[in-house]
Amino acid sequence: MLFAARVQDIMWALYAVTAFTGLASAFPQPLLGNGLTRRANEEKAGLGVELELGKVTIEGKKNIKPEERQSVKGAKIIPLNFKPPPMTNWVLTAEVTADDTLRIYTEAIVDGTKNKVGDHKTSSIGEEVFKYFDAWAPCSKSKCMVQIEGHDNLGPWEVKWPADPPKVETLKFDPQVTTAVPMEGIQKLLADWKTKVPSDKNALVGSPGSNAKELKILRQDDFKSFTKIKPSDVDAEFLGAFTLLTAYATLAHTSNKQDGPKKIIPIMPRTDFVTLYSKYVEPKIKSQLGDKTTLLQIVQKISGQKGDIAKQVFTWTGNDKATKPKENWDGRDADLKSGKLEVQKFLGHLQGDDKGANKLDLVKLMDKTLRNGQIGGLGDKLEQTGTNKVAPLFELRELAPIQGADLGKKLGEFEDKVIAYYAGKFDNN
Known part of the structure; x- marks a missing residue:
């Protein structure tokens, strides 16, 4: 999810510095995993979430070279002939499997530079992600095409759904969370x-x-x-x-x-x-x-x-x-x-x-x-972390998969747990 990102959304307007340069740049900067860019000091910690949906894949032209596939990582996906529901502080991007197949699939990235711990918006963002995929899924009945920004030369890009029509409420999203943790x-x-x-x-x-x-x-x-x-x-x-x-x-x-x-x-x-x-x-x-x-x-x-x-x-x-x-x-x-x-x-x-x-x-x-x-x-x-203390940032991986219908509930639980940690409550009660 790190480099070669081509996300030309509002996120690009963020004053951000990649982990590789340490210098301010006027050019769009790639997301640094889970929608996080190198951020200026803030009063509130951010909460970035990555939701990988490996069952919804994207195929381009034949014989795409491995390095070309890798270059698609993090690029913004724009569904064609589809009016998307609201997208608050998240974006739809392309991801590439780590194995030799380099299969391209979809993921939703919650922008941790905008989504703040304690604002209690993470749950509603999860609900938005579900509604988005649920509204988009009927295109599986016909050719479901997308644009991958910056990579038209490797297209046309067609979405392959796991069923026709797919049941988004049972599709499993693989989450990762990036946030400051004491x-x-x-x-x-x-x-x-x-x-x-x-x-x-x-x-x-x-x-x-x-x-x-x-x-x-x-x-x-x-x-x-x-x-x-x-x-x-x-x-x-x-x-x-x-x-x-x-x-x-x-x-x-x-x-x-x-x-x-x-x-x-x-x-x-x-x-x-x-x-x-x-x-x-x-x-x-x-x-x-x-x-x-x-x-x-x-x-x-x-x-x-x-x-x-x-x-x-x-x-x-x-x-x-x-x-x-x-x-x-x-x-x-x-x-x-x-x-x-x-x-x-x-x-x-x-x-x-x-x-x-x-x-x-x-x-x-x-x-x-x-x-x-x-x-x-x-x-x-x-x-x-909402007190006089600061905390380092971590990516929390290998979290339990989330069914589509539970995205709002589970993303809300992520934020609630982080808030509890900031309050010094480390038990699981």
């Missing part, structure tokens, strides 16, 4: 994921996955052997940040060439690890680090891993011809060529030099160079 909320989401809490108890928890059994939810006692870390500092916020960091380090070996580390856990940080570490972790372990202890040693100890995690690797598809980032690190070119990054290198550069300076998020830089820059792609972005 670190206490991240700790709770990871714990709920590990213990397989169902989505009707926590709407934001990812579906059970094989990696959950390897995930360790950190507790205060895990830090006892590090005597210069104050027990009072090991609070829920600190534990959420450290559990997330440790999860990426210990589960790095589960990443793969196709997805990179994106699917290690169903929580992907859009704010980078340097910001997470500097704000939530480093201030509370600084005395321990000054005692000739490394971040790697702390992670190794508290993780409970029997094997050495230092040489475990994050994996992407290597590319020695990719445009190299301006940031340099030891073995950078070899890492990019192989598509492999050792955990010890990731944690070492995250910790920085002897003075804690010159920190780098190598996972972000590798992902930006070799894939699509989603992990940490929003840099140091933090948003207000």
